[in-house]
Amino acid sequence: MGSSYEFSRNGNKDVSLQELRDRLAEFAQVRGWDQYHSPRNLLLALVGEVGELSEIFQWKGEVARGLPDWSSDDKEHLEEEISDVLLYLIQLADVCGLDLGQAALSKIVKNARKYPVTNQTPAAASTN
């Protein structure tokens, strides 16, 4: 078909949220799936994919950063499921009329104001 989304990898080039959003919009549009991509349906699909992502880690115990003990098949499976979460999240933001990148940047600024830098180690990070 010669469409842009036939290319799955993009070298080392940074991939923008806008590029992903545009490819997803084209993917849905050419399949006539826009009618099904309501905010609620996309949210449910997102939650389903979060469940699939969780299953990969289920019963494994704690996992080392960088996943040094994982097989390439397991890492590929993780790549797929974590991508599904991102792709539905991007589509959800799009159909809600939100700029996800700008919203996330604003939230990081708010987070920094809410949690000013101190010498204390957060409990959640102390095991890393």
Ligand SMILES: Nc1ccn([C@H]2C[C@H](O)[C@@H](COP(=O)(O)OP(=O)(O)OP(=O)(O)O)O2)c(=O)n1
């Ligand atoms: N109506 C749909 C259906 C799928 N997709 C896209 C977004 C996700 O990236 C992927 C999800 O596809 P599947 O529902 O087939 O889920 P999986 O790829 O996880 O397959 P499976 O559940 O069989 O593991 O396809 C989409 O945008 N809109």
